[in-house]
Amino acid sequence: MVLNICCHASVFTSPPSKTHLQTHLDTIMTDSNTKTETQVDAETKKETIETGDNEKNNIEAGDDEKKSTEKTTTTTADKDKKSTETAGENEMRAVVLNGFGGLKSVKIVKRPIISPSSLADGEVLIRVQLCGVSFQDVMVRQGVTEAPPKTPFILGFECAGVVEAVSDDVEGFKVGDRVVALPDHRAWAELVPVSAKYVYQVPETMPLQEAAAVTQSYTVAYLLVNQLANVTKGQTVVLHSAGGAVGQAVCALLKEIGDVTVVGVASKNKHEAIQSTVTHLIDRASDVHAEVRKVCPDGVDVVFDCQGGEECNRGYNLLKPLGRYILFGSSSIVTGETKSILNVVKSWWQVDKVSPLRLYEDNKGIIGFNLRRLLHHQPGGEERVRNVVQEVFRLWQSGVAKAHIDSTHALEDVTDAMTKMHERKNVGKLLLDLSMEPRPRPVTPAKSKKEEKEKDKDKGSVDKTGESTDKEEKSEKESKEGQEEEVEKSEEKKSEEKDDSLRI
């Protein structure tokens, strides 16, 4: 396996000599070493408000008996009290990522409020009411996105609210405007300063919740369907993650085109909810390629793939002549709750590289799309996206673009939303509503330290890796002066990835 990776890697390093992906791989492989204990400490000691994620701290079955250091020292009743605690007058709530990894790295913290005087040139300060949660947030948490900020930082790419203040040099926005914003991280807080380049006026008739649910997902969908794939009547489309917010937006836009056969791929549990939005439904756990062939023996005109990895190779072969394979995500990188280097490598290197001359022979096209890179890192991206957002708002006003909201959660319940996203259980958009009360925690008796130690011993034989090598978590543990070290040792042992022996 190692030999195989090396072979591919050497191909990869021929021109272009070093891509973003590689730079990023370097980054994530060194990140945990560069993070200081002080950073982690500052986040976890006093500021932390409990997230309501006790029973969600580990998504693998059988792990719910584990508690974090703090949790074992307080009762559930205490925690509920703490989780509803609001920030003081000079404080605001924010969702902070303490280190790349699992759900327990996600904390609700109190931060000093951002004063209008601290706004940088070109910025707008938004008092946030709603936030969007997307699969990319799960990927950021795991540290598998390109060039993430150094932890700790505030998570989130989408928020909607009211303009609280405007930098002197900003035109087009005034205090009180209802806006939606797509900043580069740091959207999940009560007050968010965002460059005006990424802020959009919400139409008068549009509720903020609709803006929060529609803006990002339909912007992606519109670019995919109308500008990149250029889908026309009579065509056949394969749509991965058909049940997600973007997937449902793509379905709505394809319906508007009319006479498009949509083969949706989604987890079985979503099928009932979305079957009316697609022509055929395929279980994501099945042999998707074979199932698509059953309903479309001649192949398809477009594949919309947000998974990447091996799906790229298979998806290309499904295309009819003049077909286009559109890769707009790489969620296959995520398997277990925390990142696996092996899976990252597999996902990036197992994709067949394609010669343009092969595309010429096959009459096929491959198109990549990455909204975040376009919007935040590429010249002209802001204008392109702004034009599409305007178009999306028009489509909303005409009834074509509709909010597909799965559920709305309190900020303190952010890990509920992230878990639902990770487990691919959401149908449509997941939102955080900052005015919502956190859901009540189930009252369960706290387990004694002794009981847990015994359980961990039993688990030792199951955990083939022997000990956790998650350096970030280790670093956190060390900062807590060695308390309850055993508690976290057997985390993530039931990763979906069976050959996952390499973890960081």
Added chain:
Amino acid sequence: MVLNICCHASVFTSPPSKTHLQTHLDTIMTDSNTKTETQVDAETKKETIETGDNEKNNIEAGDDEKKSTEKTTTTTADKDKKSTETAGENEMRAVVLNGFGGLKSVKIVKRPIISPSSLADGEVLIRVQLCGVSFQDVMVRQGVTEAPPKTPFILGFECAGVVEAVSDDVEGFKVGDRVVALPDHRAWAELVPVSAKYVYQVPETMPLQEAAAVTQSYTVAYLLVNQLANVTKGQTVVLHSAGGAVGQAVCALLKEIGDVTVVGVASKNKHEAIQSTVTHLIDRASDVHAEVRKVCPDGVDVVFDCQGGEECNRGYNLLKPLGRYILFGSSSIVTGETKSILNVVKSWWQVDKVSPLRLYEDNKGIIGFNLRRLLHHQPGGEERVRNVVQEVFRLWQSGVAKAHIDSTHALEDVTDAMTKMHERKNVGKLLLDLSMEPRPRPVTPAKSKKEEKEKDKDKGSVDKTGESTDKEEKSEKESKEGQEEEVEKSEEKKSEEKDDSLRI
């Protein structure tokens, strides 16, 4: 160099294990061995009518003193007489390729006429009036297209004429219909049987000459501009071979879209003729990448490339975010008058393979387009092309699609047209008109055998390769019983390719 090629080849053979390109490379490397002398003999002995290409037989300067075996035994006056000779009652003229190679492999021969009774199921017999000549014909002659027929065969992909007979099972065509056809080879003859799948009714108001000039070039252009690139107002486009028939058709369609900046790449000699059709003009002999950057420092939205080879790598880097690189030809394979294995290998293997994940990061797309493969070898291709041809005829009727005719030649002057194409001197379409008289040949005294032998001795020191290894030509020579062997020895020594030591 060999090591380098091997290295790339090994990468190429990883999945997909064997592409058409490779199959083809095998084919062309063995083709000359499998061709029998009898085949060549049959074509060259009695049937041959002289093509009017004496002075064009070698496009390199300084080669015009060489004559073929037959030519040295007849006077130019004799030849003119022969070249205007028409086929007898039971015979028809056809342009036959005797073996892959240079212009002298192209012969006008007399063939028995095709009788309606010999039509296969689904075929239409066309009495041809006009033929189109494209760059692909030059590539076929050299044997650098995929899976060409075994020589000898009739050349040509485009013809226009009147239906002479229709197979019983064919619907939609009747004797006397004016049609244009895009068969898979074998279009350049007085009578051509074509599967009805590749035959199109010419609109009543459309002269056949217009149909011959417009059909193929606008069909390609329409698919490129409107279906693959989906060019919209305000975009910027790089167009290689802007002066060719397809290039000029692309310009016309882009003009119809409006507000498109077109950076045309063409040989300097065409600039004056085409400057009104593009926004900027770049000399094809210059550093195209650098020149495009001068006029479009931010990059471009679309690159239309019909050259392939290294241009692919450079073209990709010119793209703006959300840009598309469209490869619709691989003419860089052709350099000298006959094929060079080294150049074929270079053109196919020097193209960087691209990972879909890189496209995802870059927000770019690569799309291949190959009309012949689509139309003749891919499911659904006939319908796709037929629909576009109908659209092209509508565009002609509305004045958007216009014939861009460079020149019209007699069938006997086919090598004039091929040379002009090869030297990239045509602006717009090259046509053959079967009713045209061949142009008069210049009267030059025939050189004596002795004179030529002496010249060849002198050339020996210039020709570094020592001796021709062009096996097909060798095979032809052997079939002519060793006459005048020396005459052809120093052919093609001034190839554009300086490191061209490998030839077949």
